[in-house]
Amino acid sequence: MHAAAARRARVVERASELGFDAVGVTRADVPLEVEHARYRAFLEAGFHGEMAYLEEAAEARRRLDTADILEGARSVVCVARRYDRPAAEERDPPLARSLARYARGQDYHNGLRKKLRRLAAFCRELAAEGEVIRARPLLDEEPVLERAWAARAGLGFVGKNGLLIVPGRGSYVLLGEVVTTAEIEPDGPIAERCGACTRCLDACPTGAFPRPFVLDARRCVAYLTIELRGAVPDELKAGVGDHLFGCDVCQEVCPFNGGKRPDTTARMFEPHARWGATSLVDVLSADDARFAELAAGSPIHRATRAGFARSAALVLGHVGDPAAAPALARAAAEDPSAAVREAAAWALSRLSTERA
Numbered sequence: 001m002h003a004a005a006a007r008r009a010r011v012v013e014r015a016s017e018l019g020f021d022a023v024g025v026t027r028a029d030v031p032l033e034v035e036h037a038r039y040r041a042f043l044e045a046g047f048h049g050e051m052a053y054l055e056e057a058a059e060a061r062r063r064l065d066t067a068d069i070l071e072g073a074r075s076v077v078c079v080a081r082r083y084d085r086p087a088a089e090e091r092d093p094p095l096a097r098s099l100a101r102y103a104r105g106q107d108y109h110n111g112l113r114k115k116l117r118r119l120a121a122f123c124r125e126l127a128a129e130g131e132v133i134r135a136r137p138l139l140d141e142e143p144v145l146e147r148a149w150a151a152r153a154g155l156g157f158v159g160k161n162g163l164l165i166v167p168g169r170g171s172y173v174l175l176g177e178v179v180t181t182a183e184i185e186p187d188g189p190i191a192e193r194c195g196a197c198t199r200c201l202d203a204c205p206t207g208a209f210p211r212p213f214v215l216d217a218r219r220c221v222a223y224l225t226i227e228l229r230g231a232v233p234d235e236l237k238a239g240v241g242d243h244l245f246g247c248d249v250c251q252e253v254c255p256f257n258g259g260k261r262p263d264t265t266a267r268m269f270e271p272h273a274r275w276g277a278t279s280l281v282d283v284l285s286a287d288d289a290r291f292a293e294l295a296a297g298s299p300i301h302r303a304t305r306a307g308f309a310r311s312a313a314l315v316l317g318h319v320g321d322p323a324a325a326p327a328l329a330r331a332a333a334e335d336p337s338a339a340v341r342e343a344a345a346w347a348l349s350r351l352s353t354e355r356a
């Protein structure tokens with residue numbers, strides 16, 4: 001077997017030993033021209049909203065072999081880790097079910113980073129005598145077009161909802177990469193398989209897809225509940241629905257996430273016990289110290305105290321429980337964040353409209 005092919009076989013074996021559900025390899029030194037042009041169009045349209053870090057990283061996102069990432073990089077090993085728990089999700093406490101599936105348990109960055117480091121170490125060990133291989137693990141904080149690299153590595157295809165779909169596994173996967181100077185035999189991309197289906201585009205509660213494959217992130221509930229720091233625009237408030245943090249609607253309706261699939265074995269995706277003992281009113285009323293407890297070891301810290309409380313107010317307005325009125329009135333009058341006060345006032349007005 002050719003050395004590069006032998007390396008590929010060993011890397012694939014090691015990645016599956018480490019618990020990754022899919023692995024593919026592509027070349028790092030061939031830039032993603034088409035995808036970068038799409039990325040630029042996304043920025044030019046302003047679809048990134050307040051996510052300034054996407055703008056800052058625009059140039060670096062073009063390539064993986066820049067000095068910023070890893071000089072002399074030849075290969076990218078792309079991996080995916082499933083996080084859905086099809087048989088168990090129904091039993092999650094109600095508050096956990098208002099969090100996106102990836103965010104109910106521990107912060108995935110910690111667990112995946114460890115595994116990616118071990119995969120990078122393994123790549124370095126592939127060096128022949130006298131050869132030095134460098135390898136760097138990457139997770140989504142890095143300025144890399146992860147879905148595009150994964151698609152080129154044949155890990156799956158990008159669906160009309162913009163997500164990478166791994167045939168036989170679905171789209172509830174998190175992506176990571178190891179970029180390395182090692183020459184590893186690349187895989188090829190696979191064809192897109194959405195066909196005539198438009199379920200994700202039709203089901204999106206805020207109409208966030210201007211066209212298939214393209215997301216106006218400013219309208220996406222994940223953006224509104226995780227990234228946006230100010231007030232949620234009035235025309236999108238109702239669309240937040242019962243989503244406290246993130247949204248899975250465009251994945252829930254996707255046929256590639258249907259069928260019988262085993263639960264993931266990773267404990268890190270099981271909901272924190274705290275969600276069984278927390279109500280929406282608790283979230284709305286949490287001060288900084290209480291929020292720090294709720295967010296410890298969870299991806300929800302990214303929303304910030306004010307963002308999480310703002311979403312709780314919108315969800316309470318959607319649910320329409322009159323018992324929440326006193327807490328909403330307090331938040332509307334006293335919360336230090338203008339975005340929370342505004343969302344609480346909106347929720348109160350919804351409650352009174354419903355009562356009328």
Ligand code: B12
Nearest residue numbers: 042100140146148163164174175213215217222223246247
């Ligand atoms: C910023 C960001 C967001 C933003 C913007 C999302 C977006 N669609 O751009 C917000 C906050 C809204 C978000 C939401 C979510 N995110 Co996010 N996010 C990112 C991040 C950090 C950067 C993405 C980015 O650069 N976007 C800009 C766009 C232009 O780039 P792109 O998505 O790669 O663009 C592709 C499409 O536009 C597509 N495209 C455009 N036109 C066309 C035309 C055709 C014909 C085709 C085929 C493709 C195509 O091609 C581009 C390249 O592949 C990545 C991690 C990373 N470093 O890549 C995670 C990442 C994309 N997110 C992820 C997840 C899990 C989510 C959520 C599911 C979380 C949740 N449950 O709430 C939602 C899903 C929303 C959705 N439908 O996309 C995962 C996706 C895993 C997967 N299976 O694909 C990633 C990869 C993180 C990770 N490491 O696993 N996210």
Ligand code: SF4
Nearest residue numbers: 204220221247249250
């Ligand atoms: S995550 Fe929700 S809001 Fe965002 S595009 Fe998908 S369905 Fe729409």
Ligand code: SF4
Nearest residue numbers: 159160194197200254
């Ligand atoms: S719901 Fe349909 S159109 Fe959307 S990603 Fe899944 S298969 Fe593709």
